Amino acid sequence: MSNKAFSPTPLTLHPSTAxxxxxxxxxxxxxxxxxxxxxxxxxxxxxxxxxxxxxxDSIGDGKRVYKEYTLPQLVRTVGPLAKDCHSVSLTGGEPLLQADFIKLLIPHLKKMGSKIYLETSGVLFKELKKVVGGVDIVAMDLKLPSSTRCRPFWEEHAEFLKIAKRKDCFIKTVISGETTREDVVRAARLVSAVAPRTFFVLQPNTFDLHNGAVGKCRDFQTVCLKYLSDVRILPQLHKFMKVR
Ligand code: SF4
Incomplete structure (x- = not known):
């Protein structure tokens, strides 16, 4: 697969709806x-x-399950839910595909007193630049080609982290039964070169817990600690609790 940088198409034609x-x-x-x-x-x-x-259902292949919101509609929906919450998570799918809308949304969420928590694939660095000023926490994925079975995104991840490290940023990488040590070493070196103090999570793929992912995480933690200071193995808590 091609390793060239790519330009994703924004999903909103007009940034006043999402x-x-x-x-x-x-x-x-x-x-x-x-x-x-x-x-x-x-x-x-x-x-x-x-x-x-x-x-x-949120990635846009096949079924198109979404509702189009104007900015006031979305703010009105979030408001009552956000009471006493730690933060508002902008997640997906890939939220940064709708960065122009998010840029308009953030000040309204801040006015409610909400912190902004961005969950992203960690690739769209140009879009991150548009919104990073208002984001408090960046939960950045680092996509390993042997896990995703997609092309590598090393260069995009490095550019993204250079921007995200200005904020409270941590990295999560999903480890499947197929993940290679070579990819994990490359990821750890990349993070070490850009932001070595970044909190680094090895997350066993929930579907592969009994298929070697946990054992691989333990091995990879030792490997990563040669390059990074804080490497944790953390599963998806909500999956264990059976909540969304
Ligand atoms: S980045 Fe990967 S896991 Fe996340 S929504 Fe897109 S396809 Fe799904």
Whole structure:
């Protein structure tokens, strides 16, 4: 597959509306903020095709399950849900495909007193630049080609991290039964070169827990600790609790 940088097509023709798969309140299930209450705004559409995608209805292949929201409609929906929440998670799909809308949305969420938690594939660095000023926490994926079965995104991830590291940023990489040590070493070196103090999560693929992913995480943690100071193995908490 081609390794050239690519330009994804933004999903909103006019930034005053957005395609949203769902808005709901739950707990964060991944990474260092696991367990905090959040409002999730799941943006529709994704430019990736990860083999283990757990939100297939939001990626835009086949079924098109979304509702079009204007800015005031979305703010009115989020408002009552956000009371006493830790933050609002902008998730997907890939939220940054709708970065122009997010740029308009963030000030309204801030006015409610919400922190902004961005969950992203960690590739669309030009789009991140548009919104990063208003984002508090960046939950950045690092996509390993042997896990996703997509092309590598090393250069895009490095550019993305250079911007994201200005914020409270952590990295999550999904480890499947197929993930290679070579990819994990390359990822750890990449992070070490750009932002070596970044909190780094090895997340066993929930579908592969009994298929070698946990054992691989333990091996890869030792490998990653040669390059990075804080490497944790953390599963998806919400999947164990059977909540979305
Ligand atoms: S980046 Fe996320 S939403 Fe997109 S295909 Fe991968 S897992 Fe699914």
């Amino acid at each position: 395609k949203i798969s769902e808005v709901f309140r739950s707990i964060q299930g991944e990474g260092p903020y696991a367990g905090v209450p959040q409002v999730f705004i799941r943006f529709f559409g994704c430019h990736m095709h990860c083999s283990w995608c757990d939100t297939p």
